Amino acid sequence: MSTKSYDSDDISDNYGGYKKHSAGEDHTTVAWTAHRKHFFILSSAGKPIYARYGDESRISSYMGVIQALISFFADNDDSIRCINAGQHRFVFLLKPPLYLVCVSRSGESETQLRDQLNYLYAQIISVLTHSQMTRIFEQRNNFDLRGLIGGTEIFLDSLGKLMNSYPGFMLGAIQCLTMPKALRDKVGTVLGRAKCKPLLYAILLTPTQLITLLRPRTHSMHPADLHLIFNLLSGSTTFESSESWTPICLPKFNNKSFLHAxxxxxxxxxxxxxxxxxxxxxFEMSSVKQKVVEGLEAGGMLASLESYAAAGSRGDTGIPGLRHFLYKSRTNVQFTMPELTDAYSSLSAKKRLLRQYQHMHERMHRKTRPLKLLYHVGENETMLGWITNSFELYAAFGPLVSKSAVVLMSNKLLKWIRKQEDSLLILNSPSFEKFK
Incomplete structure (x- = not known):
């Protein structure tokens, strides 16, 4: 059991000892250049901080070129944002004292890649806070930030992987675990009754799905902060074996100070x-956990939660020809999707489907001529995108399904979702005040 209370100065010791699997890749080899998407983070003085592949200290010459490009535009009272060169897209996010750059040939849009850079920036802020980082670089412009974030690169690495497989980042929404509303309400009641004074948020979740969340009535939780929490759980297995107590900054809540989780x-x-x-x-939080576990076990709810978490989101719609879908409730900022079918059993097929969703999403949300409805016939699947004031729907069908059949099946899907909505989504998020 970890009971240490961390101050901001102790952050570098929290997740020490991590060495990424790609650290030994040489930037002069084909293996390094073959990666379809690279992330680089450096300080405004040109100091390397992070590279998704390889050892960032060995590619300092690349970091120097990036810093020179940014400085060239800055000297002319301009700001570099994107360079398109053949299949490659270079996207820049300038957040002094940090510069973040993505070099990609994945086909993702400039906006999507910049959103991913914003998440990487938020991940660093979650470890340091904006105030601490600003103060450090004000005192020493050429400070080597790797000493402070050492060991937490595991979460930058896992975030890069998660953004390539989890559509919640693209949708800006949270996926909820599919389960009966009655069970979710009972779980929320048990959680709410265990409240204590220092508790701000109480959350039950799987590594990528929200079960329930209790909060003060005056404080919501932004999806971006929840995505960082998902990444925290997905990025390390150390949390699975013991109680942990760790400082965390939730940038959308307050980027200037730490909370403790x-x-x-x-x-x-x-x-x-x-x-x-x-x-x-x-110890108060540990006591809350014990009360909640006892309450869940007494009602047989813990075993049910484990069962639904193991089952995942089956999404048995009974609609032949429908392979997969993403449904986002714009009102609740939540989304649901079923498990992938046999048509997407291979890794390449999974990646292709996500890219299709990304292309549809980018085209429909484009600043110039956005679309409400998009029908696309491809070699491997037929896609439909549909946006209204209350929802967004992206659906994949077999490649030979006709347009009229796609429209018919999409309407059937919406009826099925509305019927199952209270088990797919959290429609009324409870607050602590309800349990006073």
Whole structure:
């Protein structure tokens, strides 16, 4: 059990010892250049901070070129944003004292790649806070930030992987675990009754799906902050074996200071995360966890949660020809999707489907001539995109399905979703005030 309370100065010791699997790749080899998407982070003084592949200290010459390009435009009172060169797209995000760059030939748009860079920036802020980082570079412009974030690169690496497989980042929405509304309400009641004074947020979740979240009525939680929490759980297995107490900055909530998170898996696939502004409240959070576990076990709910977490989102719509779909409730900022069918059993097919969704999403949300409806026939699947004021739907069908059949099946899908909505989404998020 970890009971240490961390101050901001202790951050570099929190996840020490990590060495990424691609650290040994030489930037002069074919293996390094073959990667379809690279991320680079450097300081405004040109100091290397992070590279997705290889050792960032060995590609300092690349970092120098990036810094020179940015400085050239800055000297002319301009700001570089994107360079398109053949199949490659170079996207820049300037957040002094940090510069973030993506070099990609994945086919993703400039906006999508910049959104990913914003998430990488938020990941660094979650470890340091904006105030601490600004103060450091004000004192020493050429400071080597790797000393402070050392060991936490595991979460930058995992974020890069997660953004390539999890559509929540593209949609700006949270996926909820599919389960009966009655069970979710009972779980929320048990969680709410265990509230204590230092508790700000109480969350039950799987590594990528939200089960329930309790919050003060005056404080919501932004999807981007929840995505960072998902990444925290997905990026490391250390949380699975013990109670953990770690500082975390949620940039959308407050990028200037730390909160403290109690993290404990109460079942194999079910994690409890309790967030407090008080760094000395570990034992109170542990007591809350114990009360919740006892309440869930007494009602047989914990076993049910584990069962639904293991089952995933089956999404048995009964619609032949429908292969997969993404449905986002714009009102609730949540989305649902079923498990992938046999048509997407291979890694290449999974990646192709996500790219199709990304292309559809980018085209429909384009600043110039956005679309409400998009029908696309491809070699491997027929795609439909549909946007209204209340929802967004992206669906994949077999390649030989006709347009009229796609429209008919899409309407059937919407009826099915509306019928199952209270089990697919959290329609009324509870607050702590309800349990006073």
């Amino acid at each position: 109690y993290i404990c898996y109460i079942a194999k696939r079910v994690c409890m995360l309790l967030i407090s502004p008080d760094k000395d409240s570990f």
